[in-house]
Amino acid sequence: MNIRKANLKDAKGIAKVHVDSWRTTYRNxxxxxxxQSLSYDQRTESWKQNFSDESNYIYVAENNDGDIIGFGTCGKRETNKVNNSGDLTSIYLLEEFQGKGIGKELMKQLFKQFEKLDFNKVFVEVLEDNKTRFFYEYYGAELLKTEKIKIAGVVLNLLTYEWNDIKGVVSKI
Known part of the structure; x- marks a missing residue:
């Protein structure tokens, strides 16, 4: 397994992981x-756009064959007005690679990026029904707020967590 900074050539592989992981993570x-309406082609185009934004930091996890099996992203959302802070915007893995420490390695890389940017606070948004929230809680994320959002006609709780000790998270990972 290898974690590395992603490049534009990775857009198709990232899109496949994005679609496939949404289909398993958000099942039920x-x-x-x-x-089922999520499209690899549409996601690929979206990821190509993501690469054009220099404030996005995108990392991929590859298996031993060089196939992308996961990705993680971070930066600072436009809605984030807190000084010296950033946002962990995603960590997604193909279902068969979850629970093997790969998400932890992606998170470590994202937090190292936050350190390079001199951020001292990090936010992450996660759906309440997404079990990944327990992963974030394990690494010290504290619940900041809950709000209702609507996706595909379903009203869901969106949780916003924060970390106030980036160096502490890096040392724990």
Whole structure:
């Protein structure tokens, strides 16, 4: 397994992981017809756009064959007005690679990026029904707020967590 900074050539592989992981992670949370309508081509184009934004930091996890099996992203959302802070915007892995420490390694890389940016606070948003929230809690994220959002006609709770000790998270990972 290898974690590295992603590049534009990775857009298709990232898109496949994005779609496939949404279909497994959000099964029984979002409607099946919505999940099945997710498109590899549409996601690939979206990821190509993500690479054009220099404030996005994108890392991929590859298996021993060089296939992308996960990714993590961070930066600072436009809605984030807190000085010296950033946002962990995603960590997604193919279902068969979850629980093997790969998410932890992606998170370590993202937090190292936060250190390079001299951020002292990090936020992450996660759906309440997404078990990944327990992963974030394990690494010290504290619940800041809950709000209602609507995705595919379903009202869900969006949780916003924060970390106030980036160096502490890096040392724990």
């Amino acid at each position: 949370i979002l409607p099946d017809n919505f999940l």
